[in-house]
Amino acid sequence: MHPFSYTRASDTREALDAGRHGGRYIAGGTTLVDLMRETVERPETLVDISGLPLREVRATQGGGLRIGALVTMAETAAHPKVRALYPVISESLELSASAQLRNMATIGGNIMQRTRCTYFRDVTADCNKREPGSGCAALKGHNRTHAILGTSDACVATHPSDVAVAFAALEATVHLLGPDGERRLRFADFLLRPGSTPNREQAVRQGELITAVEIPALPRPLRSGYLKVRDRQSYEFALTSAAVALHIRGGVIREAKVAAGGVGTVPWKLPAVERHLVGERPSAALWTAAADKAADGARPLQHNRFKPELLKRTVERQLRVVGGTK
Numbered sequence: 478m479h480p481f482s483y484t485r486a487s488d489t490r491e492a493l494d495a496g497r498h499g500g501r502y503i504a505g506g507t508t509l510v511d512l513m514r515e516t517v518e519r520p521e522t523l524v525d526i527s528g529l530p531l532r533e534v535r536a537t538q539g540g541g542l543r544i545g546a547l548v549t550m551a552e553t554a555a556h557p558k559v560r561a562l563y564p565v566i567s568e569s570l571e572l573s574a575s576a577q578l579r580n581m582a583t584i585g586g587n588i589m590q591r592t593r594c595t596y597f598r599d600v601t602a603d604c605n606k607r608e609p610g611s612g613c614a615a616l617k618g619h620n621r622t623h624a625i626l627g628t629s630d631a632c633v634a635t636h637p638s639d640v641a642v643a644f645a646a647l648e649a650t651v652h653l654l655g656p657d658g659e660r661r662l663r664f665a666d667f668l669l670r671p672g673s674t675p676n677r678e679q680a681v682r683q684g685e686l687i688t689a690v691e692i693p694a695l696p697r698p699l700r701s702g703y704l705k706v707r708d709r710q711s712y713e714f715a716l717t718s719a720a721v722a723l724h725i726r727g728g729v730i731r732e733a734k735v736a737a738g739g740v741g742t743v744p745w746k747l748p749a750v751e752r753h754l755v756g757e758r759p760s761a762a763l764w765t766a767a768a769d770k771a772a773d774g775a776r777p778l779q780h781n782r783f784k785p786e787l788l789k790r791t792v793e794r795q796l797r798v799v800g801g802t803k
């Protein structure tokens with residue numbers, strides 16, 4: 478591990494000041510400390526923000542939900558309002574990581590976490606994300622777990638977060654605070670596809686702090702849930718996953734929010750699937766036809782040609798679970 482200095486921010490102003498001078502924010506530390514141990518990350522200054530007043534889940538005036546950036550994964554998953562209004566968020570969190578990690582890791586840190594591509598974490602391997610311009614060892618290497626959507630010639634790594642898939646499906650907003658004041662970003666604009674600059678993963682500016690993730694109000698009743706398909710049932714990342722939320726009234730689907738994980742370089746929203754569902758009556762045939770569009774545009778790699786079909790089946794099954802089968 479490279480030497481670094483550590484400072485603990487006692488208030489937001491102090492944190493922003495340290496961030497503006499190049500300090501890296503740390504709260505639960507469940508990703509950053511691992512990467513520092515492996516010398517993938519080498520920050521000179523860590524700014525501990527765990528004492529800032531950003532640890533609250535509350536309803537917004539419009540009927541949505543605001544989750545403070547420092548609320549832990551476990552606290553978010555267990556929160557009565559989250560469980561009641563957006564089970565898809567609770568389920569995605571409970572299927573993530575381990576109980577110990579969920580007790581430490583925060584929502585802000587979760588959406589800032591870096592890829593689990595093994596070549597990224599191996600400092601002897603070529604990796605454009607870690608070392609821009611060095612190449613991508615995964616393209617010709619072992620790429621079974623890598624992305625099939627949103628990839629580029631520079632990087633094919635998946636985004637590892639589960640709850641980010643739920644946030645993408647629900648069209649959340651990320652609240653940021655920086656030297657120039659407050660800013661809001663649509664979740665779809667917050668995480669960046671790799672393009673030619675895979676080293677840039679989030680649209681966060683130097684010194685900006687995530688303060689909250691806001692979930693918009695959605696029409697009620699809203700059924701939602703998360704399905705994660707992985708090689709083992711615990712402490713494993715998704716091969717494919719599906720976050721689904723449906724507003725069904727009078728026997729007709731009035732709104733559909735669907736996104737996939739484990740397949741994209743960012744959580745992958747599925748607008749073609751959503752469009753196919755809206756205005757229709759739930760049925761087994763509808764779930765199959767809608768899910769058939771889930772892998773549109775997929776570009777599988779040598780070892781993950783199974784993913785498009787697995788993705789369709791994952792989406793179909795979760796539509797059936799959330800929407801019911803007739």
Ligand code: SF4
Pocket residue numbers: 592594595596597603604605606607612613614615616631632633634675
């Ligand atoms: Fe690095 Fe991305 Fe290639 Fe993995 S897929 S080796 S993270 S450039």
